[in-house]
Amino acid sequence: MIHDDGKLPILNQALDEPSVFTAESLMESVSKTRKVPPGSVPPLCILEFDGDLTDWLVQQGLATPFGSWACFHTTMFSLDLGGVHCGIIARTIGGPYAVLIAEQLAAAGAKLILGLTSAGRVSPTLPLPCLVIATAAIRDEGASLHYLPPGRSVACPVPIAPLLERELALTGWAVRCGEVWTTDAPYRETRTQLSAWASEGVLAVEMQAASLFALGAARGVPVAVVATVSNAVDHEGDNFDTGSREDGLRIIEACARAFRAFADA
Numbered sequence: 001m002i003h004d005d006g007k008l009p010i011l012n013q014a015l016d017e018p019s020v021f022t023a024e025s026l027m028e029s030v031s032k033t034r035k036v037p038p039g040s041v042p043p044l045c046i047l048e049f050d051g052d053l054t055d056w057l058v059q060q061g062l063a064t065p066f067g068s069w070a071c072f073h074t075t076m077f078s079l080d081l082g083g084v085h086c087g088i089i090a091r092t093i094g095g096p097y098a099v100l101i102a103e104q105l106a107a108a109g110a111k112l113i114l115g116l117t118s119a120g121r122v123s124p125t126l127p128l129p130c131l132v133i134a135t136a137a138i139r140d141e142g143a144s145l146h147y148l149p150p151g152r153s154v155a156c157p158v159p160i161a162p163l164l165e166r167e168l169a170l171t172g173w174a175v176r177c178g179e180v181w182t183t184d185a186p187y188r189e190t191r192t193q194l195s196a197w198a199s200e201g202v203l204a205v206e207m208q209a210a211s212l213f214a215l216g217a218a219r220g221v222p223v224a225v226v227a228t229v230s231n232a233v234d235h236e237g238d239n240f241d242t243g244s245r246e247d248g249l250r251i252i253e254a255c256a257r258a259f260r261a262f263a264d265a
Contacts, residue, residue, distance in 0.1 A: 010142065011150050015218075023103040030070040039068030040109035042078055042087040044259045046252060047098050049117040049208070051090035053248035062249075063088060071104055081256035088252075095143040095182060095211025102212055106221040112160070112259050115225040116252065118242065119206040120189070121232035122181060122198050128232060129241050130174035131251070132203050133164045134225040137210035138181040144214030153179065156209075157216035160224050160262045167254035167261075168226070171247070178203040180227060182210035194233070204229045226255060 030036060048054050054077060057063035062079050066087055069076035076087045087110075092098045102113045121128060136155045139145075144154060161177050168175045181197050183189065183205060197205070209225040216223040228251075230242045242248070 010145060013146050015147070015149065023107040026072070027070040027104055027107060030072055034070070036070040037068050041066070041069060041076065041105060042085040043109075043111040043263070044081075044084055044256060045076075045087040045089070045105045045110045045113050046255070047092040047101060047113065047115045047117075047208075048088055048090050049093060049115070050242070052242075053116075053245060053252070054088050054090035056245040057088070057249070070108070071101070074101060081253050082260075084256040084260055086252070086256055093207065095141045095184065095208045098208040099143050099211045099215050102215055102221065102223060103219075106215075106219065111222060111263060112158070113212070113221065113223045114255055114259070115208050115212050115223065116255075117206045117208055117225060117227045119180065119204040119227035119229045120186075121203075121229050121234075122194055122205050123178075123201070123203045124198065124234065126176060126203060126229055126232075127174045129228060129230045129243060130176060131168050131171075132180060132227045132229050133161050133168070133175065133177045134180045134206075134209040134213075134227060135161050135177050136179040137213055137225075138179065138197065138202060139210040139214070141182050141184040141207075141210055143211035147214040147218035154210055154213040154217055156213055156224060157220075158222045158224060158262070160222075160258060163258040163261045164224065164226060164255065167258040168251065171250045171254050173243075173247070173251070176203055180209050180225070181205040182207060191233070226251070 063077035066076040066078040
């Protein structure tokens, strides 16, 4: 039996109180334990949800381990994307994990953290597959509540969407900008929810944008999210078509060009 004492602690976070456990302290311990050489991370760091692209980049010799990444949980690989030094971390699945790593990336000096995620279609007008640049996210998850007061949605904290849209359009993929629905429970998406969010103009459903945007808004961390929309419950063709690995490389090269224009501005 669940005891209900009338309190809702998940909606009552001490948002103005500093954390007693920080990314900096964790990374200091990792550096000492594993003798990690000092150094800042690359200016552009990509959190790759699926991991297949990172695996391929490593296999092709395009990405190599980045030795100065002080993290217990992940390995960072680095690569050059048209003159932009980029770090990429694979399989950062879900908002809590993405935020855990993003906090450490911010502490280590990243100038932009880009979530590259997979997503399902919500809006029936979206072509499959396509790319969605998240401009805001529905907060149907828990991590954002530890950074911001309760609310319906959170906007992308940096004005990079137009730059991403311009560069990603050059890849030949269909590209859309708009709001996404972030959920912690992908196997609890119902037709009622999908219909309701579609009626409000939501484009796609994924697992990390709201969490990352809340971190960005609360801590001044520059974050953005690009989603590959590859499946839909109403799609009669093949689902989960995320394109070739070469497509993935072209997508992150476009993101690097957008980051360069963002940094120059």
